[in-house]
Amino acid sequence: MDKLDHGIISLLRQNARAGYGDIGAVIGLSASAVKRRVDRLVADKVIRGFTIQVDPSVDGYATEAYVELFCRGTVAPAELRRMLSDVPEVVDASTVSGSADAIVHIRSRDITSLEAALERVRNAPNVDHTRSSIVLSRLIHRSRD
Incomplete structure (x- = not known):
């Protein structure tokens, strides 16, 4: 994992529904590059799931x-x-x-x-x-x- 992967994870922790384009705008990647990285993080089981938190x-x-x-x-x-x-x-x-x-x-x-x-x-x-x-x-x- 590099600095960009950590940035993606940080943004997804704040909002798991964030769009790839929105994430890419913050960390300096295209939406497709963010999607490829997220897919790899899921395949590598770094990201174990996406969820909501309800009060x-x-x-x-x-x-x-x-x-x-x-x-x-x-x-x-x-x-x-x-x-x-x-x-x-x-x-x-x-x-x-x-x-x-x-x-x-x-x-x-x-x-x-x-x-x-x-x-x-x-x-x-x-x-x-x-x-x-x-x-x-x-x-x-x-x-x-």
């Missing part, structure tokens, strides 16, 4: 929390993934360093459904306890997928 509140998922998950003993990441996959409100989860075993991002319709999702997480095998923080306002959100 979760549109679908009624305006309540969110970050949950620290503490397990009894050692639990493999694959096991954590399996048990958290059973809770549809879990939108993101990662193992972490520090005292918690994982950080879980939950989105729900309201506090009642958030509490129910937290209860399902807490009742999973090997979960000792959780510590939750409910999001009050989102300050910065950057997607770097």
Whole structure:
């Protein structure tokens, strides 16, 4: 990948619907040259897909929390993934360093459904306890997928 490829990716991150001509005008290539590069980036699996991002509140998922998950003993990441996959409100989860075993991002319709999702997480095998923080306002959100 060169500087032009990085420029194309940067512009597509801002607007996946940008036209090849519009992208080319910014980075100094013709529309057909941009298309060839995008096709190559897709074929090489550098670009894995094109998507839209919808505000979760549109679908009624305006309540969110970050949950620290503490397990009894050692639990493999694959096991954590399996048990958290059973809770549809879990939108993101990662193992972490520090005292918690994982950080879980939950989105729900309201506090009642958030509490129910937290209860399902807490009742999973090997979960000792959780510590939750409910999001009050989102300050910065950057997607770097």
